[in-house]
Each structure stands twice: as structure tokens, then as C-alpha cells.
Amino acid sequence: MKGVWFRKCLRLHDNAALAHAAAAAEADGELVVPFFVLDPHFDRSRVGINRFQFLLESLKCLDTRLRSEHRSRLLVFRGAPEAVLQRLFEGDGRFKLGSLFWERDTEPYARERDARVEALAKQAGVHTAHFSGHTLLDIDSVVAAQGFKPPISMSGVQAMVAAAGPVKEPLPVPRLPPLPADGLEVPDISELYADAPTSRCFPGGERHALARLRAVCADAGYVCGFEKPKTASTGRPGKPWEPSTTGLSPYLKFGCLSPRTAWHEVARCQRGRAHSKPPQSLHGQLLFREMFYVLGACVPNFDKQDGNRMCKEIPWGENPEMLTAWAEGRTGYPFIDALMRQLRETGWMHHLGRHAVACFLTRGDLWQSWTVGRDHFDKMLLDADWAVNNGNWLWLAGVAPFSAPYFRIYDPCPGERSSLNAEQTGEFVRHFVPELKDMPARYIYKPWTAPAAVQKSAGCVIGRDYPAPIVDHKAAREANLARFKAALEGSKSGHMPEKFGAAERDPGPMQSAFARPLAPPSAAAGGRGGERPSGGAKGRGKRPEPHAGAGQAEGGGAAGGDAASQGPPGKGRRRWGPASAAGSGKIWQALGAGAAGAAGASAAAAAEVGRAAGG
Numbered sequence: 174m175k176g177v178w179f180r181k182c183l184r185l186h187d188n189a190a191l192a193h194a195a196a197a198a199e200a201d202g203e204l205v206v207p208f209f210v211l212d213p214h215f216d217r218s219r220v221g222i223n224r225f226q227f228l229l230e231s232l233k234c235l236d237t238r239l240r241s242e243h244r245s246r247l248l249v250f251r252g253a254p255e256a257v258l259q260r261l262f263e264g265d266g267r268f269k270l271g272s273l274f275w276e277r278d279t280e281p282y283a284r285e286r287d288a289r290v291e292a293l294a295k296q297a298g299v300h301t302a303h304f305s306g307h308t309l310l311d312i313d314s315v316v317a318a319q320g321f322k323p324p325i326s327m328s329g330v331q332a333m334v335a336a337a338g339p340v341k342e343p344l345p346v347p348r349l350p351p352l353p354a355d356g357l358e359v360p361d362i363s364e365l366y367a368d369a370p371t372s373r374c375f376p377g378g379e380r381h382a383l384a385r386l387r388a389v390c391a392d393a394g395y396v397c398g399f400e401k402p403k404t405a406s407t408g409r410p411g412k413p414w415e416p417s418t419t420g421l422s423p424y425l426k427f428g429c430l431s432p433r434t435a436w437h438e439v440a441r442c443q444r445g446r447a448h449s450k451p452p453q454s455l456h457g458q459l460l461f462r463e464m465f466y467v468l469g470a471c472v473p474n475f476d477k478q479d480g481n482r483m484c485k486e487i488p489w490g491e492n493p494e495m496l497t498a499w500a501e502g503r504t505g506y507p508f509i510d511a512l513m514r515q516l517r518e519t520g521w522m523h524h525l526g527r528h529a530v531a532c533f534l535t536r537g538d539l540w541q542s543w544t545v546g547r548d549h550f551d552k553m554l555l556d557a558d559w560a561v562n563n564g565n566w567l568w569l570a571g572v573a574p575f576s577a578p579y580f581r582i583y584d585p586c587p588g589e590r591s592s593l594n595a596e597q598t599g600e601f602v603r604h605f606v607p608e609l610k611d612m613p614a615r616y617i618y619k620p621w622t623a624p625a626a627v628q629k630s631a632g633c634v635i636g637r638d639y640p641a642p643i644v645d646h647k648a649a650r651e652a653n654l655a656r657f658k659a660a661l662e663g664s665k666s667g668h669m670p671e672k673f674g675a676a677e678r679d680p681g682p683m684q685s686a687f688a689r690p691l692a693p694p695s696a697a698a699g700g701r702g703g704e705r706p707s708g709g710a711k712g713r714g715k716r717p718e719p720h721a722g723a724g725q726a727e728g729g730g731a732a733g734g735d736a737a738s739q740g741p742p743g744k745g746r747r748r749w750g751p752a753s754a755a756g757s758g759k760i761w762q763a764l765g766a767g768a769a770g771a772a773g774a775s776a777a778a779a780a781e782v783g784r785a786a787g788g
């Protein structure tokens with residue numbers, strides 16, 4: 174029997190392990206046994222209920238497709254993978270594997286697990302074969318190549334992808350032999366968790382993944398005009414829970430969607446049309462994903478402060494009460510609280526929202542370590558991904574060589590000119606922070622400034638019905654800037670910690686995106702007291718974000734605002750909407766409104782992308 178061990182890669186399209194197993198089984202006249210192992214390592218302490226539900230839905234989708242299209246099915250075993258695999262190698266009465274196929278996983282836990290399974294297979298004389306497929310690049314080959322250098326910039330990762338040759342076309346769905354077997358069904362979430370899941374925007378599974386991709390790519394204007402820094406952190410007008418970006422991340426995380434399929438579908442949309450470019454474009458976003466996968470695979474201790482050459486040592490504080498208030502969305506800053514409650518409720522948050530809350534927790538306001546924020550994200554996000562999560566937290570905490578300068582701090586009360594692109598009607602906050610549902614828009618991001626009578630008539634007295642700000646932003650920001658600067662100056666080089674070698678400055682990889690060099694920290698932190706980024710943007714408003722193709726820290730509503738945002742509506746004033754670049758709203762109609770989410774996407778749409786994807 175040929176076993177196919179599904180771990181990520183929860184899909185039939187572009188699945189090299191499945192394709193090779195099917196071909197080998199056909200040649201040998203054997204059965205293919207597709208299976209998943211519910212590993213107790215990923216239990217309730219590590220995985221929030223919404224992500225677990227997403228996983229179970231994805232398994233169910235796989236099982237349904239295998240049954241309906243191949244008269245096969247997915248078997249779900251429970252237990253430590255080594256123990257389960259040992260039984261399957263020895264033969265458990267029904268199944269005895271002679272060979273085992275899987276997609277490679279470069280996360281540290283997976284590497285150790287797979288090494289143990291590999292050793293067991295060798296002992297049992299079972300042949301194993303593994304394939305790269307979770308990323309565009311074959312990460313291990315890239316890292317092992319002669320002259321390899323860790324990419325810390327978009328140009329670095331672009332060069333790496335270009336050197337690997339054209340991104341391979343996705344593989345078609347293979348033909349599988351029937352598998353007559355009963356039992357070992359996909360469990361219901363109620364068997365595993367006491368509560369009920371709350372996320373409705375992202376139903377798990379390959380069909381929904383392909384339907385979402387199809388819906389995104391049906392709007393070529395949206396794809397070609399996609400510029401991450403212009404997308405709203407606060408969802409879509411009338412649907413604050415609906416991403417202004419593609420919302421593909423949970424599907425990419427679990428491998429319900431192949432990155433190669435996504436890449437080629439985007440490329441097809443762009444062909445023959447003018448389109449945005451990395452780092453802002455959709456290809457740019459997928460390239461950031463590659464960059465973090467490569468770094469995660471080659472940088473020892475990538476998930477730690479100690480022994481991590483991508484992390485400056487900063488003496489972060491430790492305040493469990495602050496951490497809890499942040500995690501529960503009780504900081505008294507409505508923008509931050511709405512985002513954190515969105516995370517808890519839906520398992521998703523816009524990239525700029527993640528910027529805002531990560532900056533707030535670390536160097537911006539609360540001075541807590543990025544690792545504690547990372548852990549909370551790791552549990553709550555549907556798309557929690559070891560390499561990408563660590564890489565982005567390092568970036569946002571200001572500690573990595575690829576970070577934006579540490580002194581660019583976001584104002585947690587975003588005004589109209591903020592690069593956090595937060596809508597100004599209050600709709601987003603009211604949806605996720607119902608205590609503030611009757612607070613007038615002008616006070617929505619700073620409710621403590623509302624006169625007592627206004628608070629009373631809104632039914633939300635600050636300090637009683639909703640918390641007062643956990644810290645004074647201006648004071649916290651100044652204190653933190655001084656601490657960060659002192660930590661950097663304490664390093665031996667005077668500018669950069671010794672571990673950065675000969676480097677004397679930390680320009681950040683996207684420095685080239687800035688029109689002029691940044692002013693030194695002392696200038697930004699001093700005198701004017703503003704949070705406006707000094708340098709290039711003066712008088713011209715926001716600058717393009719050097720990070721991950723998205724927003725940049727700002728001036729706290731100070732001068733230097735977006736010229737386009739100052740005119741009347743229709744005359745250049747920013748409109749809050751689908752990726753302001755081009756979104757026509759078609760995508761989101763196709764996906765159905767909000768709670769129905771991708772569930773509403775037509776089967777025909779799914780089938781179409783499925784065909785394009787070889788599915």
C-alpha cells in the first residue's frame with residue numbers, strides 16, 4: 174500500500190506527494206491510503222477553536238472530494254504521529270504501508286517529527302518520498318545552494334526566486350484507485366472543544382480556497398491595481414469583518430491552496446495589462462511569504478530573542494496585566510481593542526491592523542516582548558504560520574535587520590491621514606466593540622476625550638463601561654523611544670549590536686522605497702513631539718511602507734498628511750473601500766456577504782479555478 178500522509182497540503186490540486194503515490198500505485202497495482210494524523214501536540218493550549226474548526230472543515234472537504242470524485246476517502250488517525258506510523262508500518266490488520274509519501278514541512282517541530290518517522294520507516298523497510306510544495310521555492314535546496322545568503326529585502330527574495338527559474342505550473346489532480354474502508358472519520362469539533370467556534374468568514378477547505386481565488390481573480394482590475402499600502406485595515410464599507418485584501422492566508426497556511434496556483438492565477442490576470450509590482454502587488458505579498466520561509470529555515474533560533482542573529486537584544490518589560498488587556502481587547506484604545514477582538518472572534522486581522530497591535534504591544538506603547546504577542550497570534554490566527562508569524566513580529570518589534578526604523582511608531586488613534594487606513598465613520602469599532610456602539614464618530618478612536626454628557630448619552634462612561642487608556646500614548650511612546658535608543662547604544666558597535674557584524678546602520682531593506690533618507694532617531698523623537706516620520710514625505714503626506722508592501726508608521730495625525738486626503742469627497746479625498754486601487758466589489762459579491770463568506774461562492778466558480786488549477 175502507498176500511504177499519503179496529509180499534514181499541510183490539504184488539497185488534491187498541485188499535490189506532488191499524492192501525484193507520485195498515485196503513479197506508483199498504478200504501476201504496482203496497489204492501493205493508495207490517504208490519511209491525516211490528529212496529533213495531540215496541537216491541542217487546545219496551542220490552537221484556538223476557530224483554527225481547529227478550519228482544520229476539521231478542510232479535512233472534511235478533502236474527504237468529500239476523495240469520496241465523490243475518486244471513490245476513495247481520508248482516514249483520520251489519532252495519536253502521536255510516530256506511534257500511528259509505527260502501527261501502519263507494521264500493519265494494523267487493515268492497512269500495512271510499503272511506502273509513504275508526504276509534502277515537506279520546514280517548521281522545527283515538523284522537521285523533528287519527520288526525522289523520527291523517517292528513522293522508523295527505515296527500520297521497518299518502508300520506502301519514503303517527500304516533495305516541496307508549500308512554497309514557491311524548494312526551501313531546503315535554496316538554503317543549501319552554494320553562495321546562499323539570507324534574503325532580508327524584497328530585491329533579495331526576488332533574485333532568489335528568479336534564480337530558481339520560472340515558478341512551476343501546478344500539477345493536475347491525479348486519478349486515484351478506490352479505497353474501500355470504513356471508520357476513522359473526520360471528528361466533529363464538539364468532540365474536542367467544549368465551546369463553539371465563532372469564525373464565519375473563512376470556511377475551511379480546498380473548495381472554498383479555490384472559490385476565493387477564483388473570485389479574487391475574476392476582478393482583474395483589483396488584482397492588477399492591488400497595492401497593499403492602500404488597502405483598509407478596517408474591512409469593507411458595510412462589512413467591517415470582510416478583508417479588503419484577498420483573505421487567502423488561512424488557505425495558504427493549511428495548503429488548501431497551492432502557492433503556485435495562486436501565483437499563476439495572479440499572473441494570468443496581469444498578462445497584457447498594466448499592473449502593480451512587488452513589494453506592493455499580490456506577487457509581492459507571496460514573495461514576502463517566501464522570504465520568511467527561507468529565513469525560518471536558515472536562521473537558528475528564528476523564534477527567539479537569544480541566539481537569533483535577526484534579532485536585536487532589547488530589555489523588554491514583563492507585565493502580565495498589560496498583556497491580558499491587549500489580548501482581550503481591553504486597552505481603552507478602541508482601534509486596538511476592535512482589532513484584538515476581531516482576532517478572537519474571527520481568527521483574522523488585516524495586515525495593517527497586525528502592524529498597529531504589534532507596534533502597540535512592543536516598542537510603541539506597552540513595551541512587552543514580541544515573543545508574547547507572537548504566541549497569542551500563534552494560537553488565535555486562522556493563518557498562524559511559524560515562519561511568517563515570527564518574521565513579521567521581528568519586523569514590527571523593530572529588532573530585525575529588515576525592520577522599519579524603530580522610531581516610526583503608529584498612533585493607536587488613527588486619523589484620516591494615518592497610513593493605517595482606518596475608516597472614520599466608527600463602523601469597524603462599533604461592530605467589534607459594542608460598548609461604543611452609540612459613541613459619535615468624532616470620538617470613536619478617542620472616547621475619553623468626549624465630554625461627560627456625550628459619554629453618558631452614548632451609554633458608555635469611560636472608566637465604567639469601557640476602560641480608560643491603559644497608558645498615555647504620548648508619554649509611553651517617548652519613554653519607549655528612549656529605552657530602545659539606549660538599548661541600541663549599549664551595544665558594542667555604538668550603532669548596531671555586534672551580531673550584525675560590520676554593519677553600521679540598520680537601514681531596513683526597503684530603504685530604496687523612500688524618497689529621501691530618514692532623519693536620525695533623535696530628530697524624530699525630539700522637540701516637535703510629533704510622530705510624523707521625518708524625511709522624505711514632508712508636505713506630501715504618507716510615504717510608501719517599506720514593510721511587507723503595507724502601511725508605515727505615522728505622525729499621529731500631525732502635519733505632513735496625505736495631500737489626496739485633504740480635498741472634498743470626489744476630489745482626491747481618500748475613499749474607504751475595497752483596495753482603493755481598483756476593487757469593484759465584484760469579488761465580495763461573488764463570495765457572498767460576510768457571514769456567508771466564501772460559502773456563498775458558486776460551485777461553478779470553484780470548478781473553474783479547479784480546472785485552471787488542474788482540479
Ligand SMILES: Cc1cc2nc3c(=O)[nH]c(=O)nc-3n(C[C@H](O)[C@H](O)[C@H](O)COP(=O)(O)OP(=O)(O)OC[C@H]3O[C@@H](n4cnc5c(N)ncnc54)[C@H](O)[C@@H]3O)c2cc1C
Nearest residue numbers: 418419420421422458461462524527556557558562565721
Ligand atoms: C505581527 C504580524 C504577524 C503576522 N502573522 C502571520 C501569520 O502567522 N501567518 C500569515 O499568513 N501571515 C501573517 N502576517 C502577514 C499578513 O498580515 C497576512 O499574511 C495577511 O494579512 C493575510 O491576509 P490576506 O491573505 O488577505 O493577504 P494578501 O495581502 O491578500 O496577501 C496574499 C498572501 O500573501 C502572503 N502575505 C501577505 N502579507 C505577507 C507578509 N507580510 N508576510 C508574509 N506573507 C504575506 C499571505 O500568504 C497572504 O495570504 C503577519 C503580519 C504581522 C504584521
